[in-house]
Each structure stands twice: as structure tokens, then as C-alpha cells.
Amino acid sequence: MRDVVEIGIGREAARTYELEDITIVPSRPICSHRDVSLDWQIDAYRFDMPIVGHPTDALASPEFVIEMGKQGALGVFNGEGLWARWENPEEKIAQVREIALDNDNPTAAVAFLQELNKEPIKEELLTAAVKKIYDSGVVTAVRVSPQRASELGPLLVDAGMDMLVVQGTLISAQYTTDGTELPLDIKDLVHGTDIPVVVGGCVNYHTAKHLMRTGAAGVIVGYGATEGITTTGEVLGINVPMATAIADAAAARRDYMEETGGRYVHVIASGDLNSSGDIAKAIACGADAVMAGPMLAQAQESAAHGVYWPIVAAHPANPRGAVVPVLDEYEEEGEEYSGPSLEVVLTGPSSEPFGTCDLAGGLRRSVAKCGYTNLKEFQRVQLSVH
């Protein structure tokens, strides 16, 4: 039974676990890694691997999103980011990158990001960027905030969006309101859209189930928590360690499936993913796919070439993310950025031994060594906790 402790007289808390607390325990005959399918299908869309890119401007230029799709993964474009606000987003991002690399203190780059995001969204810029992705033939997924989803949704559908990602740090199925604004109901949003909708983040069973009941195709668990990068825990005190958050959402998926007589909502884990082994653990805890951020930032094709920040770093009043170099070394003046290609990061081959390249290869071999051939079965693999 769930371990509940009394932290003080009469005040209880449930014990929770990080991905780094758990390990996967193989206990069946090993399969060939060539027999393993990493296929992930959500609604009508099929991917070669269960890896989704975080829709931050640090990664997700239209070109990056297209390349994610070409590699068999899912890129997500930010419908409220710099590409929707500026005619020269590449230049702006290069400036953010330069400030971040020149300053130990993350404040300067955050301040500049806040400034850049004050520029209003321009429909023609947003439309052009989304069309560009759509024209490439890859699945076109766009992220909007819950607050602007109703306004931007139709426009994005017209531009070719295949999948809507309604994502805030933490969202709930309903929002209460002070009367000065309209109440927000994610169910209305989902029902008002013909395309599949992914919603999140959330960190517990109840919110996950309520989000599933909105009719969403997928629910994001976690808010991309990464030490020193996404700081929601420090700023708000809110978090649930990811192994527990994922397992709880998977329980919500199972209960909701029973409640609906078979509707399957995908659980997408976002947070504390630092290696292919962490991806394997997230799936083993019950996730159907993962949303990767900092691990993808090293790729040649990432918009900020080795510098990462989460969307929430640009929050106008209360930023909860830093702008952080993810590598140890960068190019000298006059040189070009020389990170690995996105292909190498996702599917190798690589000489990097710490699980930060060939993410799909590491996952595939983990599944094979545990004696499974697909991810749905792998969700039942034996776990240990330390």
C-alpha cells in the first residue's frame, strides 16, 4: 500500500520517488535489439520513437521541428515564442545565446528574453512558420498556453497544425476566476478542436484524470524539471518526483480507460530526463513517450546551439527557468558550433558513453535486455528502488 508518513503531528505526506531512485531489473530471456519496436502512435500519428521535443525557442525553430519529424520523433513548435513575435528570431536567439555564454549570472539573459517576449504575437509570422513546418510533410504540432488557446487555435488549424499542445507549467481541467476574466475550461477547448490535443503539465493522479476527461489525446506529466535549469520547484515549492508522478498518471490512464470502456490517453513524461537510461525508466514507470529538452539542446540543429532555457524562463513577472549552456566547451570566436547532429543524438552511432547520444539506441537495447519487444509491454518491467 502507498507509503504515507506523518511529517509532523497530524500532517501527512505520501512518499515519492525520483527516476534516479529507481532502476530497471531485467528478469526474462533477452531479445535481440533488432526485434524491438520503439513505435509510438498517438491518434492517427505514428512515430519511430517515443521522443517529443520541448517547445522552447532554444530548440524549436521550424527547421528543428522539421528535422525532429524527419528523424522519426515529434518536434513541437511554440505558438507564442519568438518566431511568432519577431521577423528575425534567429538573430534574437543568437543574442540570447551570446549573453548566456558571456555571463555566469543567468539574470541578464532572462531579462533579455523577457524583453523579447513583450513584443506582440503577429499572426502572419506565426502562420508562416507553421505553414513551413506543414509544407515539409512532418506532423505539425504547435504549443499554446491555456490562456491563449481559444484565440490562437483556429488560426493554427488554418495554417496546417495537425496536433495542438496546450501546455503551461502546471494546468488544471478547469480554472476558477476572479470575474474580470472568462473562466477557462480545457474540455471546451478540446471539444472545440477537430485535431488531437495534448494537455499538461500536471503532477498527480487527480489532475491527470481530470485532464484525461477533457477528451485530450495525451497528458503531459511534469513540467520539465531539470536541476539548475527549470526552477519551478525553487520558485513555487511545487513538484512531485517524476517516477511517482508518471506511475500515478499511468494509474489515472488505467482507471480512465475502465471508466470509458477503453479510451487510451497517452502519458508524456517531461522532467529529469538526462540520458537514454532515464527515458527507459520513464517508460518503465508507465509513460508512453517523453518530452526531452536539455538533451536535445546539444544538437547542431537546435535553435540556440547548445544553450537551453525552458519556456517559463521568459515569464514576464516570475521567471522560473534559467538560460544555461549545456556543454562544457563552445566554439572559439570565428568558429562554427560543432555539436553532434540531431540524428546522432536520436539514433547514433556515437562514441559518447554516458547515454546522451543515440537516445533511441539506448532505449532499444534496454527493452531488448529486459526481454520485451515493444514499449507497451516494457511498462510492466520489474523495478527496484534504492
Place this chain on the structure above:
Amino acid sequence: MRDVVEIGIGREAARTYELEDITIVPSRPICSHRDVSLDWQIDAYRFDMPIVGHPTDALASPEFVIEMGKQGALGVFNGEGLWARWENPEEKIAQVREIALDNDNPTAAVAFLQELNKEPIKEELLTAAVKKIYDSGVVTAVRVSPQRASELGPLLVDAGMDMLVVQGTLISAQYTTDGTELPLDIKDLVHGTDIPVVVGGCVNYHTAKHLMRTGAAGVIVGYGATEGITTTGEVLGINVPMATAIADAAAARRDYMEETGGRYVHVIASGDLNSSGDIAKAIACGADAVMAGPMLAQAQESAAHGVYWPIVAAHPANPRGAVVPVLDEYEEEGEEYSGPSLEVVLTGPSSEPFGTCDLAGGLRRSVAKCGYTNLKEFQRVQLSVH
């Protein structure tokens, strides 16, 4: 039930939790942060946010205390500090700061602080400083030690004190004595005073309840424990991790309220507060307000401009605190200190992403994301422990 372990044969200890062990778990529909009230009212005094300043000379010049009040928080002046002993406390504090910034070893600055505190308290200096605060119109709270409370109390009331804070590292409702001194009874102190009295610190249920029974308006939980700064744990071996200490004191508040048919004593948490998220966690564990120290030291208006020490660092024989720079970098020779204003620290806006500025904003958004609109309800928010 409370988790009690046997540390050795026949020797038991209750298991306890730090604020960093717990997280807040949102599980209700999100509110607008504009609907959230952070109001805190103790006795007749109302504040915009539940933040009290630690009465150390490192922070609490009369000007700092006044600015705290103007920002809607509560500053506390130290009735036994350098302002009560020297005509030029600013100069003395500048010297302490200089010694601290010039020396890796904290001993030199502590020695100088000990020396400065040998100077006797001068009633006219103390009176003038308190009057200055009173004249500004803010709530005038003054801290005295239990030992000198009877002597200094009447003088402070005459000078305009609105609230008396009787604070030692750890206090108890009664003190036993060796006969060479009068026994001390906090109840007598409280009853002999017309203004509300806050007393502390304490670290467990029983002491908290006994302090509540003295008639105090508020009880301080903890002694400002901060790693590398307040060293009572190293020197005395005494501590209780703050999440447990706060929850136990909140249980004492509830039991005392029942015992008295409704008298509500405020619990003020002091210790291990490093970010707005920690403040949210302290409230979530049951605190009504927090006493912040090192987090406020970065403010422009702090007396020692980015250098912090707790009151107990100046203990004549047995110092239990260090004099510590709280920032990574300081002004060059000839430049002015350039920390953020107290306003930015308390209410932002800020580009600092780690929860050390906009303390009220972080708390407000935490409460909103958990679906509450005031702090009393937020004390019931779901918690997890890791």
C-alpha cells in the same frame, strides 16, 4: 501514526523532515493569482504578506525596518543590537562588512562583533531609534532577549513600540535558575505588557504549546538555521528539521485553540528559507508567517549590504553564527553596492529565476496554482515527501 525508530537497543527517536524533503502537490482547479490574498493579520496589525525580517543588525537598521513596513511586510528592530549601543552603528557595520569580505575565515568578523556588543546599551540611543521607526507610521516591532525583556520592555513601549518580540535562540515558557538570578517566566512578561508579544524560538510541540499558554500572540518556530550561517546545530547538537518543527507547532496551535475555546496563536517559521518556494512550503506545513534572514540580506536597504549574520553570531562566549557574504560578487573599490531593492526582493518584478526575488509573487502563484485564494486554506494543501 508518527514514525518512531529505534536508533539503538531501547533508544527511540521520532523521524523528522526538512523543508527540502517535501514538495507541494496541486490537486484542485487553478485560481488566478490575482484572486489570491497574502494578507496576514496578527492581533490588530495587518500586513500585505506573511514575511517578517530577522532582527539582526546585518539587516535591521531603522531605515530597513521602515522600508519593510512600507512594502507591506514586518521589520523587527533589535533592541539589544548596535543601534542601542553605538552612536555610529552604520560605521561599525561597514567595518564588520569589510572584515567579512576581506577574510575567508569567519573568526575575525565574529571577534569584532563580540567586541562591539560589549558596549553597554544606552537608553537614549535605543529610544531614538525606536521613535524614528514609530514616527514613520509603520508597525514598530522590537526584539529583546528573554533575560532583558522586563528591563527594556517599558522603555520600548514608551518609545512607541507596537509589538514586542522576545526572542532567543531557543526559549522556554519557564526558566529554572541557580538562585543567583531571578527565575524567568515568559507568562509574567506577556501579562505585564499591553501590546502583543511574539516569543520564540522553539523546535517542538510541547515547548510551542507552553509558549502559547503564556498569552503570546505569536510563537517563532526554529532559530533561523541556515547552512554555514547559523550554526546552533554544530555547536549544540540541537535542531529539528523545519517541516516537522512547523507541523508540530501547528498541531500545538490547533490543540491550544481547542483548549481555550478559540484563541489563535500565530506560528512564525524561522530557518531553512532559501527561496519563495521554501516560504510556500513553510506555510503549507502550517506556518502563518515566516521570518526571513539571508534572503533579505541582498537588498539595497539591508544594513550590511549583502553580508549576513544572525544575532547569535555576537554571543560573547559561545558564538553560534558566522558573518557571511550572501552574494557571489561585490562592488569594486569606489563603487556602490548594487543589490536589488527591497521592493524587488519582496514583490518584484525580477529577472532572477531561482526564487530569491519577488518572494511574495512566488508565494502568490504557488497558492493560485494549488487552487487556493488565501494562506489559511493553503495550510491544507497536499504534500509529498521524498
Place this chain on the structure above:
Amino acid sequence: MRDVVEIGIGREAARTYELEDITIVPSRPICSHRDVSLDWQIDAYRFDMPIVGHPTDALASPEFVIEMGKQGALGVFNGEGLWARWENPEEKIAQVREIALDNDNPTAAVAFLQELNKEPIKEELLTAAVKKIYDSGVVTAVRVSPQRASELGPLLVDAGMDMLVVQGTLISAQYTTDGTELPLDIKDLVHGTDIPVVVGGCVNYHTAKHLMRTGAAGVIVGYGATEGITTTGEVLGINVPMATAIADAAAARRDYMEETGGRYVHVIASGDLNSSGDIAKAIACGADAVMAGPMLAQAQESAAHGVYWPIVAAHPANPRGAVVPVLDEYEEEGEEYSGPSLEVVLTGPSSEPFGTCDLAGGLRRSVAKCGYTNLKEFQRVQLSVH
């Protein structure tokens, strides 16, 4: 009973322990260390100490393997390493070493290792190396991968191999297959060989018991996990903390012995061994012997003179190990490598106080202080966990 926790609703995991979590608790009259026998006998072969060398090229030149035998331990030669592929393996290893010492980043050395291992195995080179060991008179143990065991086994037996070590990162008794390759059954392998076979690694009770049922003389528990060196945990997410993995395998040994009416299969622990104290803990958890890697790399006689990598660092697509200097300082240009002799590492005497030399001496004194005189009894010593 085994401690099982719920990491999330409906998802369980068994609690596990690292060697560093446990300590040995002496509770009997102390013996003289001169009375302690560290003898280890597996099949017909007897050793003075229960220490096996990891068959990585970083250690195991034929000369190193011979010296291990002469010192009373068991060296294992890698039948698929550089000695089987190149005529001048010493030169190649010197190059790997140089790249590793010149680069902070482990990628360059791994890439070079991958390149070197693309060279095909040449039967005459392999045969010559094995014969050389055989001719020295020591026990000739050779490691092959499960995939190539059938192919290389007969050849190695002809060359003089006394003991076959079938070792992959993680293996299972059977392998399933996609039909493009023959299914693999370790039982067939073992039964088709006249000499004793050691198989592994594995990390849990069930796999250990299945491997025992193949008829193997010994089972390797663990895959040589060492922080920053063997990175299977990061890449695959698979691991079981060693104290638990060893104790579980020892339980499999006991149950298998009952099942067979007395067949004893040796448990060889590989992973998290950083000192003689760790060796003692591994035996105390139930191991019969340990497979040491990085601790032996400091020896004069090691092939790469103070630089270590596990076999899996050379994996062509998915390397799971780094090439790492194990010492703080290395020889200057023109000087010779000056590590301790293998004799000092294994049996001292030494002035090194951290348990990394005189491995047998440390183990012997641990057994004596606990009041035992042989390793089989020492497996019952009292343990504590922290």
C-alpha cells in the same frame, strides 16, 4: 520480509542496497589473521585469494593474466579483445592511453577503441596469446561473448584454455531471436564444453538461478558498475545495487543447491568494488569471489598502466563505458609509469591507507576481526545497513 514500496499507485518496486549502504559488524571473539584462509576453489582449480581480474584489454595482457595467476589470483584473458585482432596490441593500447590522458572528454578514446575493435579476430593471434598463458602454468581462463562462444570455444580449448568465461554486460540463460539468427542457449554451450564455464553478468535472483541451471560452475553478478567508468546504468537504466544483487544470487545458489541435492555454483561479484573493505562486504553478502577492475588498473603490470575501461566501452554502436585515468598523477614525458606492483596491490605490504593496496591483507584482517577463519563462514557475518 522483503521491503516492497509503491512508487506510484499500483506500481511496486523492491527496496535494494548498495555495498556502501552496509557495514560488517564483528560480534565474536577475534581470530589471528594468520589463521584465516582466503582459499577459493572452483571446480578443480584452487586460488590463494578470491580475486578475479576483469577481462578488459586495459588490464589483461597475457603477461598480466600470468602474473595474476602467479600471485594466487585468477586473471581472465579477453578472447575478443585487441590481442586477438592486432599483431601489436601493446602499441594500440599505448595509443588509447595517450588519447585518454590528453583529453578530458572520454569520447576520443572511446572512438579509437571502437575503431580498433572493428579489426577482425585472427585465430592465430588468439591462439598464440592463449598458449602463452597456458605455457606459463597458471590457470588459463578466457572470456568470450555469448554470441561468439560456440565459434571460439573449441579453438580456445585446443589452445589450452582451462576455464571458459561467457560474459556480456547482462546475459540470460536463453535468448529469443527474430529468426534471422540462431537462438542462443547457454545450457547448450556449457554442455558442449568439457571445461568449467563461468557465465554472467546478471542482477537478480531469477536470472541467476536460470544461469545456474545451465550447468555453469560460476555465475557473475553485476556488470562491473563503477561511477564514471561503466555507464550501463546511465545508458540502459538497468541496475540493481550490488549488496542486494549479491544476496539475491546467493539465495539462488542456496535454492539451486537444494533443487539439485548439493550442486554448488560459485557467485562472483562484479561492480562497485573500490577497496579491500568492499571486497569483504561483497563476500559478507554472499559472494564466493569478486571480479576486480579499476582497483587492479594501478598495477605496474596492467596493460594500460593506470588507465581503465570496461569491455563494453568498445561497443560499436552503443558504448557503455569510458576510458578513465584511475590515478591523480602520471609520469612526466620520458619517465616510466611508476604504479605499485600487482603483488603489492594484491598482498602488500603497503603504506597506502585507503584499502586500495594489499587487497588480500585487508580482507584477511576483516575476516579475522569478525572471528572467522574462512570465507564460507564469513558469508554469515552480521551486517548493518545505514
Place this chain on the structure above:
Amino acid sequence: MRDVVEIGIGREAARTYELEDITIVPSRPICSHRDVSLDWQIDAYRFDMPIVGHPTDALASPEFVIEMGKQGALGVFNGEGLWARWENPEEKIAQVREIALDNDNPTAAVAFLQELNKEPIKEELLTAAVKKIYDSGVVTAVRVSPQRASELGPLLVDAGMDMLVVQGTLISAQYTTDGTELPLDIKDLVHGTDIPVVVGGCVNYHTAKHLMRTGAAGVIVGYGATEGITTTGEVLGINVPMATAIADAAAARRDYMEETGGRYVHVIASGDLNSSGDIAKAIACGADAVMAGPMLAQAQESAAHGVYWPIVAAHPANPRGAVVPVLDEYEEEGEEYSGPSLEVVLTGPSSEPFGTCDLAGGLRRSVAKCGYTNLKEFQRVQLSVH
């Protein structure tokens, strides 16, 4: 009930606690620190504070032992150290110190110590050193190893020894033997001596009780474990975290007292003592006194002036301790060592805020704040564990 966990199938271990895991929880009316007595009496000898010096040559010159006594503590002289072997031990120790300060690697100093300890013990040197202590009028305590206790005991008694300390890393009441040496029985040793005997170290209930049954006046718990300094844990894998080890020995004391109808054997805790707070915790767990090592090494009067090593660092074959500078900075060439006096270390006053000076003052205030006036009562103080 004692928490026993299964680390693997069928293999149990008791859960144990370090001093740093526990905290002292005051829950009674505070006393004046002037009312607290730190008196410690063992057999006929009374001390002002319950602090014993570790008998390492790094501390315990005859002059240091005398000064310990004059300050009200108990110094212990090493009957088998350099003062018993060399005519100029101060010079030898100065050389050890120089080697340690000049080398990052501890091996060189350990090797020199091993060399120095090969010199045979000379009765006249030993006798002269002990007489010198005796003549000063302080309690003259001398440490010998179990192996040489019978031989050296009478000689030491003749020289004026008041108390015999029979101390090895870990000892037991009986020793088994291989027949080439006489069996050793501590009971015979104790009964053959007219003066009080202290014996140790041990780490569990059973060994502690058996040692108590020898008739010893005191039992040492622990072997001086200190991270990076005493490395018995790394070399032998043997340890029990000190909070548990002390509480278990205190339980043995209680049970033995019942068994004998009132004989009280003192428990002296040795290990993991880094501050006055740790001393308070050790007493709170049940110790009657502590044996301090590295904390005393900073004193002016210590033999090696700020460099420390435990006795076992000089073990001829299997050293289990390093030679380590305990301060951050040392005197320049030509300057004198400038650490605090032993008086300041033991009784202050001091400006050092981390609990490493005024050890008695910190303990005294801890006892007072918990509402006790003597150490025997303080052993019942409430504890928490984190």
C-alpha cells in the same frame, strides 16, 4: 522495535544511524548554563569535563597529556608510540608533519611512520615519559595494545600509571589463536591489574557486554572513525554508525548493571566527533564520555601542531589511517604554529562559530537548553532522526 531490513532474499541487516542523522530536541524548561555540571567520574578519578584525548603521537606528548589534565580533561599517553621508541620523538614528529604538509598523497608520511615504529620499545624511555606525567600530578593514563598489555602493564604501574587503556582498533573479550601464540583473555589482564582499566574499541552490544564482564571500568565504543583520516571502514568494511553503536553499548551497560546488581561501566565514544554538538549528541545517545582526536589536533600543545593521524596509521602491514593536516592554513617558513591554545579548544572563550572551540562550553549550553543539569540525566534527552 529494532528496524531490520532484508537487503536481499534471506539476508537481514539492522538499520543503524550516524550522529549526523540525529538531533537533540529540547522539551523542558531551560536551566542556567551556570547550573550545569559536566563532571565525569570514573573509578576514583574525577574530571571537569567528559573529554578524553586519543592516545596518538600526533597529540599526546607527555606535555599535551599533562595539559589535558590541568584543563580538567583526561589525556592518554601511548605506551607503544614514538616516545617509547626514540630519544628525540619531537624531532621525528616534526619530520612526519613536514612530510604530510609537503605531500598531497598520504603515503609518504604513513611510510615514514611505519619506519619509525619499527624501532623497538625501550623501557627506560617509556618509564621516563610516564614518570614525567605522573610527577605533574594529573591522572596518568597509558594506552597499550591487547597483545602487549601483559608485558608492559607492570612496568607502567611501577612508573606511576593510574589508569590502563587497553585499546586496539577493535578488540574482543577473548581471542582465539592458532597455537603459535598464547590465547589472549582481557579478563585475565583486568584481574591482574590493581588500577582501573579501560578497554576497546568495539561496535556492538554483544562485544560491549563481554568487555564489561571482564571487569573493565570503561569500554570504548568505536575506533575513531573520521572521514578521510581513520580508514578502517574502507580497509576492513567494518563499522557501525556511531549513534547506534553508542546506544547499543549503553544498553549493554544497563543490562550488565542489572546482571551484576549495580556495577556501572563507563561508555566512552570514539568516532565521528567534529564539533561540540557532536559531543552533546554522543552523550545524548548514552555515552559517559568521548574520546576526541582530530578536534584536539588544532591546539598549540598538540605534538604535531595541526597534523593528525590515528595510531593505526602506523600499522606495519595494513595501515588504516592517513596523516592529515586538519587546518586550512599553516605557518610560513620561519613562523611559529599559531593554533588556539588547548584551553581555548576545551573551554573557550572563542570567536570560532562552528563548534570546534570551547567544546565544554558548547556541551554545557546544550545541556542547559535541554533543561538538565548533569550528563547522566542528559542521556535521557529527547532525540529526533532525519
